[in-house]
Structures are given as structure tokens and as C-alpha cells.
Amino acid sequence: MPQGYTELPGELVRALGEKNVLTALEDVLPYGFDGTAALKQRPLAVVFVHDAAQVSAVLKLARTHRVPVVTRGSGTGLSGGSVPVKNAVVLCLVKMDRILEVDTANLTLRAEAGAITQKIFDAAEAVGLFYPPDPGSMKISTIGGNVAENSGGLRGLKYGVTRDYVMGLEVVLADGSICWLGSKCVKDVAGYNLRDLFIGSEGTLGVVTQVLLKLLPKPAARQTLLATFARMDAAAETVSAIIAAKIIPCTLEFLDRKTIQCVEDFAKVGLPRDAEAILLIETDGHPAAVADEAAKVEELCRAHGATSVRRAADAAESAQLATARRSAFSALARLRPTTILEDVTVPRSELAGMIREVEAIAAKHRLNIATFGHFGDGNLHPTILTDERDTEEMHRVELAFADIVEATLARGGTITGEHGVGLAKKGFLRKQLGDASHDLLKIVKRSLDPEGLLNPGKIFDL
Amino acid sequence: MKTLAEMDYSVLQQCMHCGMCLPTCPTYVETKEERNSPRGRISLMRAIADGELDVTKAFGEEMYYCLGCLACTSACPAGVNYAELFETARAEVEKTGVLASPKRDAIRWFALRLVFTRPRLLRVIGRLLRFWQVSGAQTAFRKLGLTRLLPANLRKLEPQAPAVMAKFSHQLIKPVERAVAVKRRVAVLTGCVQDLVFADVNRATVDVLLANGCEVHTPPVQPCCGSLHAHNGDMESARELARRQLELFDPFTFDAIISNAGGCGSHLRHYDHLLADDPVYAARAGEWSRKLRDVSEYLVEIGFRKPTGAAKEGTCVTYHESCHLCHGQKVSRQPRDILKAIPGVELRECAEATWCCGSAGIYNITQPETSSWLQERKLGHLRTTGATVVATANPGCHLQIENGFKAAGETTSVVHPIVLLARAYQAESAL
Numbered sequence: 001m002p003q004g005y006t007e008l009p010g011e012l013v014r015a016l017g018e019k020n021v022l023t024a025l026e027d028v029l030p031y032g033f034d035g036t037a038a039l040k041q042r043p044l045a046v047v048f049v050h051d052a053a054q055v056s057a058v059l060k061l062a063r064t065h066r067v068p069v070v071t072r073g074s075g076t077g078l079s080g081g082s083v084p085v086k087n088a089v090v091l092c093l094v095k096m097d098r099i100l101e102v103d104t105a106n107l108t109l110r111a112e113a114g115a116i117t118q119k120i121f122d123a124a125e126a127v128g129l130f131y132p133p134d135p136g137s138m139k140i141s142t143i144g145g146n147v148a149e150n151s152g153g154l155r156g157l158k159y160g161v162t163r164d165y166v167m168g169l170e171v172v173l174a175d176g177s178i179c180w181l182g183s184k185c186v187k188d189v190a191g192y193n194l195r196d197l198f199i200g201s202e203g204t205l206g207v208v209t210q211v212l213l214k215l216l217p218k219p220a221a222r223q224t225l226l227a228t229f230a231r232m233d234a235a236a237e238t239v240s241a242i243i244a245a246k247i248i249p250c251t252l253e254f255l256d257r258k259t260i261q262c263v264e265d266f267a268k269v270g271l272p273r274d275a276e277a278i279l280l281i282e283t284d285g286h287p288a289a290v291a292d293e294a295a296k297v298e299e300l301c302r303a304h305g306a307t308s309v310r311r312a313a314d315a316a317e318s319a320q321l322a323t324a325r326r327s328a329f330s331a332l333a334r335l336r337p338t339t340i341l342e343d344v345t346v347p348r349s350e351l352a353g354m355i356r357e358v359e360a361i362a363a364k365h366r367l368n369i370a371t372f373g374h375f376g377d378g379n380l381h382p383t384i385l386t387d388e389r390d391t392e393e394m395h396r397v398e399l400a401f402a403d404i405v406e407a408t409l410a411r412g413g414t415i416t417g418e419h420g421v422g423l424a425k426k427g428f429l430r431k432q433l434g435d436a437s438h439d440l441l442k443i444v445k446r447s448l449d450p451e452g453l454l455n456p457g458k459i460f461d462l
Numbered sequence: 463m464k465t466l467a468e469m470d471y472s473v474l475q476q477c478m479h480c481g482m483c484l485p486t487c488p489t490y491v492e493t494k495e496e497r498n499s500p501r502g503r504i505s506l507m508r509a510i511a512d513g514e515l516d517v518t519k520a521f522g523e524e525m526y527y528c529l530g531c532l533a534c535t536s537a538c539p540a541g542v543n544y545a546e547l548f549e550t551a552r553a554e555v556e557k558t559g560v561l562a563s564p565k566r567d568a569i570r571w572f573a574l575r576l577v578f579t580r581p582r583l584l585r586v587i588g589r590l591l592r593f594w595q596v597s598g599a600q601t602a603f604r605k606l607g608l609t610r611l612l613p614a615n616l617r618k619l620e621p622q623a624p625a626v627m628a629k630f631s632h633q634l635i636k637p638v639e640r641a642v643a644v645k646r647r648v649a650v651l652t653g654c655v656q657d658l659v660f661a662d663v664n665r666a667t668v669d670v671l672l673a674n675g676c677e678v679h680t681p682p683v684q685p686c687c688g689s690l691h692a693h694n695g696d697m698e699s700a701r702e703l704a705r706r707q708l709e710l711f712d713p714f715t716f717d718a719i720i721s722n723a724g725g726c727g728s729h730l731r732h733y734d735h736l737l738a739d740d741p742v743y744a745a746r747a748g749e750w751s752r753k754l755r756d757v758s759e760y761l762v763e764i765g766f767r768k769p770t771g772a773a774k775e776g777t778c779v780t781y782h783e784s785c786h787l788c789h790g791q792k793v794s795r796q797p798r799d800i801l802k803a804i805p806g807v808e809l810r811e812c813a814e815a816t817w818c819c820g821s822a823g824i825y826n827i828t829q830p831e832t833s834s835w836l837q838e839r840k841l842g843h844l845r846t847t848g849a850t851v852v853a854t855a856n857p858g859c860h861l862q863i864e865n866g867f868k869a870a871g872e873t874t875s876v877v878h879p880i881v882l883l884a885r886a887y888q889a890e891s892a893l
Contacts, residue, residue: 027495029509035480048494075496076481094494116485140484267540294649330539331723332479337475387475 002338005087008065009045012089015057022046030225034075035137037340038369039423040188043070043084047115048095050069052170052178052209057260059207060093060176063433068453071203073142075115078329078341079422081202084155085457091207095143099123100210102298106184107215108167113208115146120213132159135418137328142439150200152418155286156324158250158284158375159216163199168212169197174205174449182212186258201422203455216323222250223294226310227301228275232256234305235277236352239375241300242281243348249292251282252376253325259372259383262331267324275307279375280325282318328372329383336368340397343425344408345417357407358382365400367393379417405431407425429460463697464552466511469546476542477504484536488818488836489527497524500534500544507551521884522555526877528831529825530619530693531818534730539708543789545728546735549692556695573824574696576859578686580702585630588658592626621753622826622865624659631657631664632682639668645675646717646764651730653723654686656855663857666884667722667757673887674766681710687721692736693823701740704733708743713750716723721756722880724825724856730754756787757880758796758855771889772806780812780849781879782863783841788816797879798853804886810847814839820861833862841866853879 012021022028023045033040044067049055062069071091072082084090096112099119103109104127111120117138124131134153135141141151147169152161168182181195184187198205229235236255242252255263255271255278264271271278279301283293298309312318333339342439346354355371358380362369373380382404384397403429405415415421415428440461445452452462466474483500484490490499497506509515528548534546546886555561577584594600603609609620616783648671652664668678669844688703721727734751737743755763779801788794788806794816801809820826820836840863844852854860855878864876 008722023496025515026506026518026524028499029515030505032497033479035478035507037478072486077477097494109635118485137481140481162882263539266541327482327539330478330482331541333476333480333540337472339478389471396654 001270005044005067008061008067008089008301010300011061011065012045012047012058014060015017016047016049016054020048030092031072031075032084032093034077034080035421036078036080036083036424037338039083041086043085043089043090044092046092048092049400050095051110051170055091055172055207055209056176056178058089059172059174062089062453063174063176063451064111066451066453068456070447070455071144071148071207073145074116074137074140076137077139077145077149077422078343079149079416079456081420081455082145083423085117093207093209093426094142096209097142098202098251102127102129103184103429104129104233107217108184109213109215111143111213112141113147113211115240116210117141117143117146124215126231129167130218131213131215132160133165136329138326143211143213147199147208147211148203150202150418151373151418152377152379154251154325154364154374155251156374156379157252158248163196165214166195166199166211167214169195169198169208170210171206171208174451178209184212202246202418202422202458204445204458205454207454221290222282222315222318223290224286224312225294225297225301226279226321227273227279227281227306228272228308228310229305230275230307231305232277232355233352235279236355236375238301238304239280239351240305240348241304242297243376245284245296245300247296249281249293249297249376250284251280251322252374253280253372254278254375255280255325255328255372256370258335258368259328259368260331261323262334263328265334266327266331269320269324271324272308280321282322315415332370332383332385335370336387336406338386338388340384340401341419342382342388342401342404343379343416343419344382344385344404344413345379346408346411346413348376348412350413351375351378352435354380354411354413360406361400361403363373364403365396367396367400369400374417375451377417378413423458426460463553463557464550465557466550469511469789471511472541474504474508476540477501477691479505479539482539483537486533486537488529488531488533488654489832491583491837492832495620496860497525498527500538500542503528503551504542504547505527507547510554517554517560518561518790525551525555526561526828529785529818529822529855530612531785531822532536532817533785533818536789536816537794544730549695549697552626552693552695553697554695565778570696572713574691574694579692579699581657581683581685581763582652584654584686585658588626588630588679589624590614592628595625605682607609616622619867622861624655626863627661631659631680634661634665635668635680637682638677638679639672639673640677641675643675645669646718647677647715648679648718649711649716650678650680651687651719651721651726652680652684653726653857656723656726657684660857660860660878663722663878666878667720668764669884670757670880670887671720679716684710686873687726687730689726690823693731701736702728704736704747705743708733708746708750711740711750713746713753716753718755718760718761719750719753720755720757722855722878724756724784724787724790725858728786729754731791738805756791756793756796756801756855759791759793761883762796762799766800766803767885768803769886769890770805771886771891772841777806778810778849779807779851779853780810780844780847780881781815782812782819782844782852782854782859784854785816785818785822787855795852800879800883801853804882807882808880810849810851812847813843815843816849821858823858826862837862837866841870850874850882852876853882855879
């Protein structure tokens with residue numbers, strides 16, 4: 001082990017105090033993974049910080065000792081973005097979890113990076129405002145992690161993703177300098193838009209320590225519909241028809257048969273177990289508009305072969321259905337020991353074809369693949385149900401993954417819609433971006449992190 | 463007993479570390495450190511199974527820092543069997559002796575091997591405690607300031623010692639009692655602490671079953687169910703006690719076996735799993751688990767008769783869920799159905815009703831700091847409801863909440879939902 005690795009923990013203790021530095025095996029082992037399957041690496045140490053100054057101190061020490069730093073929130077990421085690299089210091093921000101300000105005059109909210117997404121949503125709602133991005137793990141994910149991965153969620157179709165709500169960021173750079181990017185101004189074109197550079201940068205360019213978010217007025221009404229289909233194609237065609245009818249629901253989610261059964265086993269919300277596919281659709285806004293949209297959507301569902309359309313009776317039932325949907329990925333783990341989740345996204349016109357292609361790939365490689373996702377966004381989550389200890393099957397999983405990526409790119413899609421590249425997808429990035437764009441990423445990385453110590457080996461290899 | 467390395471690896475693998483358990487785990491919320499979370503603990507167990515970690519003292523301490531409240535199992539979409547992992551891990555901690563010390567060993571022997579395996583001895587201790595409490599000795603002891611002579615941890619615990627009842631279950635309940643028109647045959651389990659401290663809950667349980675057409679069998683001397691043992695790494699005693707229970711009750715002859723304590727019921731339901739490999743008792747244990755019901759669950763299942771007598775005019779009640787009733791047994795709606803059926807009861811929901819109150823078996827003795835943090839948090843939420851009565855269906859929770867209110871000089875009372883139902887039935891005859 002290089003000398004820096006032995007000296008650093010002692011210096012971290014001096015900088016942060018003993019209780020904020022973990023090095024014992026029992027303490028650091030549980031930081032060896034995040035929410036991504038089959039990836040793990042034990043870190044050298046885990047540190048907890050309480051403000052930007054401490055983050056700065058940690059980065060300076062890491063630079064002196066040339067030790068890599070992997071920033072982490074709640075560790076729910078799905079592309080390996082916060083999985084440590086060898087001998088890394090895990091910089092954990094969960095104890096910086098305060099909501100600092102809710103500004104009802106400017107409709108903004110400022111929070112520390114470790115604040116929980118759900119708490120941000122709740123704080124906005126308490127004053128009649130609305131923070132739309134709702135990733136599946138929002139109960140525990142941190143806003144800093146959402147910014148780092150540019151997380152999406154169920155409401156992406158109408159409301160966009162995390163990026164669309166970030167007005168400002170406090171970022172600590174690799175050299176320890178602390179900068180503020182952005183402002184409360186609705187319009188602000190002063191200088192490069194560096195704030196956007198850090199959104200989705202997966203901890204490779206700096207450490208986000210504070211976030212200024214845009215809030216919306218809370219929609220006055222919402223209506224949830226659950227449409228059941230006997231064929232997957234029919235569900236996909238319904239989605240295309242809804243979009244073509246110029247209706248943008250807030251949520252337009254899809255679950256296939258396997259996913260429906262697993263979710264129902266866990267959540268027991270009365271999903272139709274024998275359905276081939278369901279669409280979970282939510283419209284929100286002015287009550288009259290909601291009623292109108294819901295009626296049109298119901299009509300379109302029926303016209304495209306829905307066997308039934310159920311309307312949620314009240315807000316509680318709507319919330320229950322959305323919560324059940326959010327559990328889909330984890331619930332699929334009921335079927336096989338290892339659950340490998342993909343995040344490919346295609347233009348919406350390609351949806352039905354892409355679904356058929358995933359089915360063909362599953363058959364070709366003799367694999368069990370369940371599919372759910374944000375159909376309205378063209379964002380699919382084909383989930384390969386496997387066992388990481390079965391090396392032969394895992395080889396087929398790799399081949400199938402490559403085929404899915406191939407098919408996605410051929411349709412003008414992207415390898416990741418909302419989970420990030422991390423470790424899991426970096427092998428495919430050059431193919432999607434092309435040489436010039438891929439190299440541009442490295443130029444940016446080198447200029448901001450010349451030593452290559454911030455989450456090295458994520459997104460791409462230098 | 464299988465070790466972590468020997469157990470079915472797929473149980474460990476079932477955790478896909480998505481983190482959905484984190485916000486529901488009280489110890490994670492307290493420290494925000496992964497080691498203190500369900501997925502963190504499972505990763506340590508898996509590291510042991512994989513040979514990456516030994517069973518160390520720190521691992522042992524972690525397993526006993528876990529409340530075993532099973533809130534994670536309700537939150538887990540993947541359906542991880544945390545209860546089995548937790549019991550296997552604690553048993554391994556005990557087997558390897560990483561936490562052993564003469565004092566700890568002596569306490570464990572006294573509690574797990576001596577007192578809580580001998581129901582008659584437990585009753586003798588109960589009698590002595592009762593004598594101490596009512597003879598004036600306790601009052602005198604306290605007045606003379608002699609509590610100062612106790613070691614610090616005992617001094618804190620002394621006021622928490624539960625008030626023992628004048629009569630135990632067997633003095634209140636005949637071995638067989640029959641309803642006027644018998645439709646069902648059930649057995650009632652009287653428990654250990656429940657028997658001494660809440661014999662009235664056992665009596666009320668029998669009363670409500672009688673009011674719903676049951677023939678009720680309540681053997682006067684019943685063994686401890688073994689939950690205390692299983693949760694504390696003594697699986698051998700747990701199995702032995704389960705066998706004794708199955709000797710006493712033949713599950714094939716009853717329509718249902720009724721438990722009224724959340725913690726006991728959660729363990730009792732899993733005798734099938736506990737004795738799955740037992741050549742003699744496996745079949746009986748299977749039948750037992752199929753028939754075991756929490757009393758509220760059973761009453762709702764058989765469509766209990768709605769009482770016409772009011773509990774007390776305008777009684778404002780809130781319901782605290784025992785962890786092992788809601789998370790361990792997934793019985794959550796039924797006690798509320800019962801409360802709502804009582805005329806005059808207004809049920810007010812409480813925030814974090816499914817959170818642990820910090821009692822958690824003997825956790826309030828082993829981890830007093832975390833326990834009292836949880837107790838305060840719980841009392842705060844209960845107070846916010848403005849309810850004057852807290853209904854809860856587990857003796858540990860009952861004592862923990864009652865002691866909390868008492869220490870704060872508040873008059874909020876704590877009661878088992880079944881006692882309220884029994885009172886409502888009783889009030890009918892006064893109509």
C-alpha cells in the first residue's frame with residue numbers, strides 16, 4: 001500500500017474528529033456497494049462531513065496523499081456511481097441533511113446535498129408547492145445524489161428530470177475551492193452554464209454540497225388510472241396513441257406480467273395478476289383539465305384494446321399505486337437472486353418495436369427478462385433476473401446486455417435515461433457518443449480534476 | 463443449528479441492497495451509518511458467509527444493537543427473510559462467544575435457561591415481586607433512598623419493574639370455558655409476562671372469545687413460547703420450548719390457537735420453520751403454524767359480533783402497533799377494526815404508529831440509550847394525537863409506554879384493544 005494510504009486516515013481523524021472517520025472492517029464493508037447488482041469494492045475509509053469547509057479539507061488531504069475520493073449519499077444508485085474504487089475514501093454526505101430555506105416569494109428551496117428527496121417534496125408540499133422529480137428511491141435518496149446522476153422518476157414525462165429544477169449549486173472542486181454556480185433568478189446567462197456541467201457528472205468533477213431548487217405551484221387536482229392489457233403490443237400502441245393525441249400525462253408507466261406479479265406480492269394493491277401488461281397513468285393540473293384528460297385517456301385505452309380501466313378512488317389510492325410502482329425493481333428480486341437492471345431509452349415512436357426486440361433477445365440468450373418503465377418517456381427498465389454465482393449464465397447476461405444496447409443505439413436511443421453511466425455502462429459510452437464527444441468528456445475531466453482523484457474510472461477510463 | 467456459512471445462501475442473496483429499508487430502520491435513522499442498517503447488517507452476515515469477515519466482537523455488538531423490530535421486512539420489496547438472518551446471526555454470536563463475559567453469561571443463564579423455561583418458578587418470582595410491591599417494602603426501600611445503593615443500571619431500571627397482579631391467569635381462567643352456543647374450539651396462550659403482569663388481558667381474551675361462540679381451552683401451566691430465546695441466540699432452548707408447547711396443545715384438535723401478545727405470536731407462528739427438521743414434531747408444528755392467530759386477527763376472520771355497549775362515552779384512543787404484530791405477523795388493520803367497532807371510541811391515528819417504542823424484548827435493558835430515545839419519540843407522537851388512551855397489543859410495548867407516561871407525570875392510560883372490547887361486551891349487560 002502506498003504511504004499516503006497509511007497516513008491519510010490519521011490526518012482525516014485530526015481534521016474531522018474520530019467519530020467521523022470509519023476504518024474498521026465491520027464499519028467500511030457496508031460501504032462497498034450501492035444499489036447496483038454484482039458490484040463491490042471495499043473502501044480504505046469512510047468519512048462523514050458536515051459542511052463545505054470539511055469537504056474542502058478532505059479533498060485537499062486526498063490530493064496531498066493522492067488518494068481517490070468517492071462521494072456518496074444514501075447509496076441507492078443503479079449504475080455503480082458510488083461504488084468505491086480500490087483504496088478510496090468514501091466521502092459520505094448523509095449527515096448534511098438540512099433543508100436550509102423554503103422561499104415562497106421566489107418559489108425556491110435550498111438544501112444541503114444530503115437532504116432526502118422525500119423530505120424536500122414534503123417541505124414544498126407543506127407550503128402548497130411542488131417538487132416534481134420522484135426517483136423510485138425518493139424515500140431515502142439524497143438530493144445531492146439526484147443531482148450527481150441527474151435522476152428522473154415517474155413524473156418525468158410532463159415535468160422533466162432533476163436538471164430541470166436545479167437553479168444553483170454549491171460545489172467543492174478537486175483543489176478544495178468552494179464555488180457557487182447559479183442564482184435565484186429565473187433568467188441568468190452570466191458566463192458559461194457551469195451549473196449544468198456538474199448535473200449528471202456522477203461525482204467525477206466536484207462535490208455538490210448545496211442545491212438551490214425551483215418549485216412549482218402544487219397541481220390542484222390529479223387522477224390516476226390503471227389500464228389492463230392482454231397484449232404488450234396493445235399497451236405500447238396505447239402510449240403512442242396518447243402522445244399522438246397531444247396529451248402529456250404527468251405519469252405514463254408500464255409493467256409487464258412478471259413485474260405485476262412481483263409488485264402485487266409485495267404491495268397488495270389489487271393489480272391484475274393475470275394481465276400481460278398494465279399502464280399506470282396519472283394526469284394532474286386544473287380540475288377541469290384533469291377530468292377532460294382522464295376521460296380522453298380512458299377512451300384511448302379502451303380503443304386500443306384495454307381489457308379494463310380502473311380509476312383510483314382518491315388521493316390515497318393514487319399514492320398507493322405510485323408507491324407500488326416505485327417498488328418494481330426491488331420487488332423483482334423475489335424471482336432470482338441477482339437482479340440486473342437496464343435503463344435504455346428510445347424515441348417514443350420506437351417503443352413497441354423495442355419491447356419486441358427485448359423479448360427476442362431474452363429468448364435468444366435463454367434468459368428471464370422482466371420489463372417495466374416510464375413508457376411515456378421511452379425509458380425502459382428491462383431487468384435481467386439471474387444468479388451472479390452462475391458464471392455461464394452471467395456470460396449470457398453480458399451478451400444479452402450488449403444486444404439490448406446495440407438495438408437501442410440502432411433505434412437512435414441512449415444507453416441510460418436516468419441512472420447514469422457509472423461503472424455499469426461505461427463500456428458502451430464511446431459507441432453512443434462517438435470518438436470526438438467521448439474525448440471531449442476527458443478534456444473537461446482533466447481540466448477540473450487534473451490528478452484524476454474524483455470518482456476515477458466512472459463514466460469512462462482516462 | 464446452521465451457521466451463516468452453512469445456511470441457504472439464497473436467503474443472504476435475497477437482499478439486493480436497494481436501500482428501501484433504510485428510512486424505516488430506527489438504528490439507521492439514529493446514526494445514519496450503514497453498519498447500523500438492515501442492508502449493512504446483511505452485508506456483514508454475507509461477508510462472514512463468504513469468509514471475508516470473522517465473527518468479531520464488533521459484529522456481535524452490531525447484532526445486539528439491532529432492535530429486531532422487523533420494520534425492514536415490511537419495507538422490503540424483495541421479501542428478504544431478515545428474521546431468519548437475524549436469529550442465525552445472533553445464534554452464531556453466542557456460539558462463538560465473542561461477547562461472552564462472566565456477568566453476561568450469568569444473566570443469560572439465569573434468564574434464558576432458568577427462569578423463562580420454568581413457568582412455576584417464574585410465578586414464584588412473580589409472587590415475591592408482588593409481595594415486595596404491595597407489602598410496603600418497595601415504598602420503604604425507595605423512601606429510605608436505598609435505591610442509591612443499587613448499581614447504576616439497576617437503579618435506572620428499578621422504577622420500570624412492572625406491577626405484578628394479585629391473581630395470575632390460572633386463577634382467573636378455568637382450563638375449559640364454554641360459550642352458550644359453541645361454534646368453535648380454540649386454545650389460548652397465556653404467555654410469561656402477560657401471565658404475571660397482564661393476567662387481565664388473558665381474561666379479556668377468553669371473554670371475547672366466549673362472546674363469539676368459542677369453547678376456550680386454557681391450560682393452567684404453560685411453558686414460555688421461546689421467543690425470548692430465539693431472539694437472543696439460544697435456538698436450542700427455543701426448540702425445546704416449542705416441543706413442550708406442542709406436547710401441551712394438540713393443534714389438530716383446535717380450530718385456532720390464539721396469542722394475544724405481538725412478540726410471542728410472531729415467534730409462535732414460525733414453529734413450522736423452527737421444527738422443520740424435527741423427525742417427531744415437524745407435522746404437528748406445521749399444523750400449529752397454520753392455526754396460530756393473533757386474537758384480533760381471529761376475531762375479524764370469524765366476523766366478530768359488534769358490541770352494543772359503549773366503552774366509555776367519547777373515549778379518544780390512538781393505536782400503537784407492536785412491531786412483531788404489524789411487521790412480524792402483518793396484523794395491522796384488525797386491531798383497528800376492533801377499536802372502531804366499539805361504540806363511543808374515537809380512533810385517532812398517530813404518526814409513526816409502526817415504529818418501535820424501544821422496548822424490543824430486553825432491549826431497554828441492554829441498550830438503554832437508544833431505547834429511551836425511541837421511547838421519547840414514541841411518546842411525542844402519541845401526545846400529538848391528544849388521545850387519552852393508547853391501545854397496544856404487546857406487554858413489552860405496554861410497559862414501555864406506560865412507564866414513559868408515568869415518568870412524565872401524565873395520566874394517559876395504556877390498554878390492550880381486546881380489553882376495551884371485553885369491557886364493551888360487559889357494558890351490554892348493564893344496558
